Amino acid sequence: MSDMIQIKGLNKYFGDLHVLKDVNLNVKAGEKLVVIGPSGSGKSTLIRCVDFLEEPTSGEVIIDGTPLTKKNHLEMARKYSSMVFQQFNLYPNMTVLGNLTLAPIKLQKKSKEEANKIAMAALERVGLAAKAGEYPQNLSGGQQQRVAIARALCTKQPIILFDEPTSALDPEMVQEVLDVMVELAHENITMICVTHEMGFARQVADRVVFMDDGQILEEGTPDHFFENPENPRCREFLDKILH
Numbered sequence: 001m002s003d004m005i006q007i008k009g010l011n012k013y014f015g016d017l018h019v020l021k022d023v024n025l026n027v028k029a030g031e032k033l034v035v036i037g038p039s040g041s042g043k044s045t046l047i048r049c050v051d052f053l054e055e056p057t058s059g060e061v062i063i064d065g066t067p068l069t070k071k072n073h074l075e076m077a078r079k080y081s082s083m084v085f086q087q088f089n090l091y092p093n094m095t096v097l098g099n100l101t102l103a104p105i106k107l108q109k110k111s112k113e114e115a116n117k118i119a120m121a122a123l124e125r126v127g128l129a130a131k132a133g134e135y136p137q138n139l140s141g142g143q144q145q146r147v148a149i150a151r152a153l154c155t156k157q158p159i160i161l162f163d164e165p166t167s168a169l170d171p172e173m174v175q176e177v178l179d180v181m182v183e184l185a186h187e188n189i190t191m192i193c194v195t196h197e198m199g200f201a202r203q204v205a206d207r208v209v210f211m212d213d214g215q216i217l218e219e220g221t222p223d224h225f226f227e228n229p230e231n232p233r234c235r236e237f238l239d240k241i242l243h
């Protein structure tokens, strides 16, 4: 399989703070990658560089063979990638259907009728067709996050980036969101998920990478991480999140 995402010699500074340190990472088309690591290690910054929400200080991000640049990144993101955030980022003043059809209508120039059809199909998939006319504030956190995932599905980009999609949820709502993500994982979508839900990682990840202090210190299959992580900082981190 070909590489959908290539990250080459990526460095990111915020002022003097060196947040990503020469990161190299390739993700194949259709691959499900889970990123773990302590707070502040650069996980969000890394995936934000993949759709240029953060601009690399140096190095390259290449999507499907095309390097991201200041000039092409909006068009590239529109074509290739959507992001699901910890805080859902739904528009509070729009209904669920309004949130889902915004990008297809405004950015992808779909007719309202077609956008509605796509949105309803996406809502069916996350089990929320009945909520199309609701405003986000009337939904539970888990439902809002499922709407956010449905929104990512509507634009039909081949890459979905998840930034700790379940960590702002009440514990009883985590599973419904993970279930939707597991569903998606059966598809050919390329997924990068920052998550510490190791049950999910075990179920769907082709590969897990452990980041610390702006670097990838270990990578392997989920089994490798459960059974035999080598890096001492990775072991220590897993001990903390698994116990």
Ligand SMILES: Nc1ncnc2c1ncn2[C@@H]1O[C@H](COP(=O)(O)OP(=O)(O)OP(=O)(O)O)[C@@H](O)[C@H]1O
Pocket (backbone or CB within 6 Å): 014, 017, 019, 037, 038, 039, 040, 041, 042, 043, 044, 045, 046
């Ligand atoms: N816009 C910004 N301006 C300045 N510093 C930033 C900015 N965004 C992130 N940082 C810093 O960069 C470092 C990496 O942040 P990042 O959010 O990528 O970490 P993370 O691994 O996602 O952490 P968490 O698990 O807490 O979400 C942190 O020290 C953070 O404070």
Ligand SMILES: [Mg+2]
Pocket (backbone or CB within 6 Å): 043, 044, 045, 163, 164
């Ligand atoms: Mg983060």
